[in-house]
Amino acid sequence: MTQAQVKYAGTAVADPMTPVLFEVGKIKRELSDTFTLELISQSGNPFSFKPGQFTMLYQFGVGEVPISISGDPLNPSKLTHTIRAVGKVTEAMMRLKKGDMVGVRGPFGTNWPVEAAEGSDVVIITGGVGLAPLRPAIYHLLANRKRYGNICIYYGARTPEDILFRKQLEKWRGRFDLKVEVTVDRALAGWNGRVGVVTKLLDLGGFDADQTVAMVCGPEVMMRFSVRALNELGVRNDSIYVSMERNMKCAVGFCGHCQYGSAFVCKDGPVFPFSDLEEIFDVREL
Amino acid sequence: MGTETLKYVISLSEVGKLLGNIKGQGFHVVGPVLADGAIIYDTIHSIEDLPSGYQDEQEGGHYRLKKSTGRRGERDALFRYTVGPSSWKRFLFPPEQKLWKAVREGKSFSIESPKEKPPRYAFFGVRPCEVSALKIQDKVFCNNDFQDKGYAEKRKKSLVIAVNCTRSVSTCFCRSMDTGPKANGGFDLALTEISDGKNHRFIVEVGSKKGSKLLKGIDHTLAERHDLSSAAARVNSAKRAMKRQMPKDAAKILSKNSEHPHWKDVAARCLNCANCTMVCPTCFCSTVEDTTSLSGDVAERWRRWDSCFTVDFSYIHGGPIRRDSAARYRQWLTHKLSSWHDQFGTSGCTGCGRCITWCPVGIDITEEIKALQKGGK
Ligand SMILES: Cc1cc2nc3c(=O)[nH]c(=O)nc-3n(C[C@H](O)[C@H](O)[C@H](O)COP(=O)(O)OP(=O)(O)OC[C@H]3O[C@@H](n4cnc5c(N)ncnc54)[C@H](O)[C@@H]3O)c2cc1C
Numbered sequence A: 001m002t003q004a005q006v007k008y009a010g011t012a013v014a015d016p017m018t019p020v021l022f023e024v025g026k027i028k029r030e031l032s033d034t035f036t037l038e039l040i041s042q043s044g045n046p047f048s049f050k051p052g053q054f055t056m057l058y059q060f061g062v063g064e065v066p067i068s069i070s071g072d073p074l075n076p077s078k079l080t081h082t083i084r085a086v087g088k089v090t091e092a093m094m095r096l097k098k099g100d101m102v103g104v105r106g107p108f109g110t111n112w113p114v115e116a117a118e119g120s121d122v123v124i125i126t127g128g129v130g131l132a133p134l135r136p137a138i139y140h141l142l143a144n145r146k147r148y149g150n151i152c153i154y155y156g157a158r159t160p161e162d163i164l165f166r167k168q169l170e171k172w173r174g175r176f177d178l179k180v181e182v183t184v185d186r187a188l189a190g191w192n193g194r195v196g197v198v199t200k201l202l203d204l205g206g207f208d209a210d211q212t213v214a215m216v217c218g219p220e221v222m223m224r225f226s227v228r229a230l231n232e233l234g235v236r237n238d239s240i241y242v243s244m245e246r247n248m249k250c251a252v253g254f255c256g257h258c259q260y261g262s263a264f265v266c267k268d269g270p271v272f273p274f275s276d277l278e279e280i281f282d283v284r285e286l
Numbered sequence B: 001m002g003t004e005t006l007k008y009v010i011s012l013s014e015v016g017k018l019l020g021n022i023k024g025q026g027f028h029v030v031g032p033v034l035a036d037g038a039i040i041y042d043t044i045h046s047i048e049d050l051p052s053g054y055q056d057e058q059e060g061g062h063y064r065l066k067k068s069t070g071r072r073g074e075r076d077a078l079f080r081y082t083v084g085p086s087s088w089k090r091f092l093f094p095p096e097q098k099l100w101k102a103v104r105e106g107k108s109f110s111i112e113s114p115k116e117k118p119p120r121y122a123f124f125g126v127r128p129c130e131v132s133a134l135k136i137q138d139k140v141f142c143n144n145d146f147q148d149k150g151y152a153e154k155r156k157k158s159l160v161i162a163v164n165c166t167r168s169v170s171t172c173f174c175r176s177m178d179t180g181p182k183a184n185g186g187f188d189l190a191l192t193e194i195s196d197g198k199n200h201r202f203i204v205e206v207g208s209k210k211g212s213k214l215l216k217g218i219d220h221t222l223a224e225r226h227d228l229s230s231a232a233a234r235v236n237s238a239k240r241a242m243k244r245q246m247p248k249d250a251a252k253i254l255s256k257n258s259e260h261p262h263w264k265d266v267a268a269r270c271l272n273c274a275n276c277t278m279v280c281p282t283c284f285c286s287t288v289e290d291t292t293s294l295s296g297d298v299a300e301r302w303r304r305w306d307s308c309f310t311v312d313f314s315y316i317h318g319g320p321i322r323r324d325s326a327a328r329y330r331q332w333l334t335h336k337l338s339s340w341h342d343q344f345g346t347s348g349c350t351g352c353g354r355c356i357t358w359c360p361v362g363i364d365i366t367e368e369i370k371a372l373q374k375g376g377k
């Protein structure tokens, strides 16, 4: 893990609590409440990260929030985040304009097991904005397509209007070496696709349960049902990876907020093999 | 620990000199002082500032400090009370701390870290359980991946003058946590007071090079056998008086009983006041607050102590994770005594008993563990 290097008074001092400045570059409105920011480093240094890692993004005077990196790990000159505006900080970020500055700390946390998955089939199950933290993993898989067996991307959204990265999903769907399926909870006029929960897509198969690595990201209920469905198909818990969300104030193990059982989600997660969580995942309000 | 195993004797006046020497070296000396009827830790300038002849009485939800009216040795003693509501963590990990300041410059802004030089602290009168607490917080703030800069800088430069306990109160249970009543490493010097009404003296144990240097600056003699046995007897009486204990397998009891009905029972008594987490010398949770000046051009980020007993603590979009007070109590106790082992290879509890004394309804963690053990797995 890298620590933010902050320059002040002429010396570079490693202080993991102090953000470094990034300039807002391209902004893309993805959905009515979701947008993607490209951030440009002031130092010109590339921002290397692993798929699944996150940063702490600071909005001047408003606050700081954990946001996964949604960009291409092979192109670290741009730091990309996809954010859904749900509250104080993220709503303020939706008002950012090209040329504005934000603070960044990170990257933090564990990553999707893209290397360990080499030689296996990969199934990605995700819902809503949960696709964003998985996009770097998808970029990686596609860039190294030959190293993997079958790859399935199963994505669920509330309505057709909530489908994130829709163009990209369509493009990927057009590839012969990928199985991409999208479903919505509630269809709107003009939707000819699938309707139903994302776990139902697993019935479509497309992977060999004995040698599959599953990557799951979405609301906890959705992850619970996905793990159950995967188990029923014969995928073992140590081959299933989930990304957890907890309140985070520091991202470096100091503030205590992100604790989940014995784990600090910020350092020991956010990506966990489900086998590490199987004993606590169903405990309420842990 | 230092290589020296020899112990020395110094007189009361040399303790005063020691304090003066430490101060003379530019340390900001902090020690026990009397405030609002309790012993707390604050700046001291000389030995005159140390409360003398005081004894405390502690019980679940109860603290009382009184001046000894007993034998002369008791009336003169400097360290016959145990720990009060404050702990040393407030100096290394302050209750509120400015992390940095951001200043707007047109469309951009810059971030400045505080420029004040951190003080060099000398902690004078650190009890054995508190030496353990310092070691525990070191693992939190200087963890394998990250260092809290403010904490690390202050800690590195600080001096620890420990004082072994010759008296315990009913809430102490350091004996069962193996953290006291005698300090085992983690100090520069450790003193054991012998106040017998005749020859008020202190046995000194050297724990570091810095400690050894300090000792050279004061009059000291090699401790003789009767000095050592007198000191040992005093520490032993503190040990023997300790009735409360934490079950040895507290970690296991907790890790197996997250669904125990007893959590509801303790939640019904707990007021969620967070007193226990504030007085606990190892609790490290914090939150951050972002403030802006009226003009909106200057923003600051502050870190403040937080507690897992607040509902907001676990808030994520959609609502807090730990809504129920039972879930919050479970988090505190399970973290302290069980998951702490997984995270840091040690218990998060030193057995200081503060959380028992300062709980307004007298909840006793040793009893709660026993209750979980009874009906549990
Ligand atoms: C590891 C991780 C990765 C994330 N990645 C993304 C992402 O890629 N895109 C995205 O849109 N969102 C992501 N989130 C969720 C995002 O952090 C929250 O939506 C955001 O913190 C909400 O802040 P707010 O101030 O706008 O909302 P408010 O409801 O006003 O929240 C107030 C405060 O509560 C805390 N908080 C609220 N919700 C969350 C939450 N879900 N997780 C953690 N803290 C929270 C924050 O400290 C926040 O400032 C991620 C969360 C985590 C933990």
Ligand code: SF4
Pocket (backbone or CB within 6 Å): B276, B279, B280, B281, B282, B283, B336, B348, B349, B350, B351, B352, B353, B354, B355, B356, B365
């Ligand atoms: S949990 Fe209680 S007894 Fe243990 S260290 Fe904290 S305050 Fe002291």
Ligand code: SF4
Pocket (backbone or CB within 6 Å): B269, B270, B271, B272, B273, B274, B275, B276, B277, B309, B355, B358, B359, B360, B361, B362, B363
């Ligand atoms: S256990 Fe006691 S001190 Fe702790 S929050 Fe509950 S009532 Fe307050």
Ligand code: FES
Pocket (backbone or CB within 6 Å): A247, A248, A249, A250, A251, A252, A253, A254, A255, A256, A257, A258, A259, A264, A265, A266, A267
């Ligand atoms: S976010 Fe602070 S400890 Fe994990």
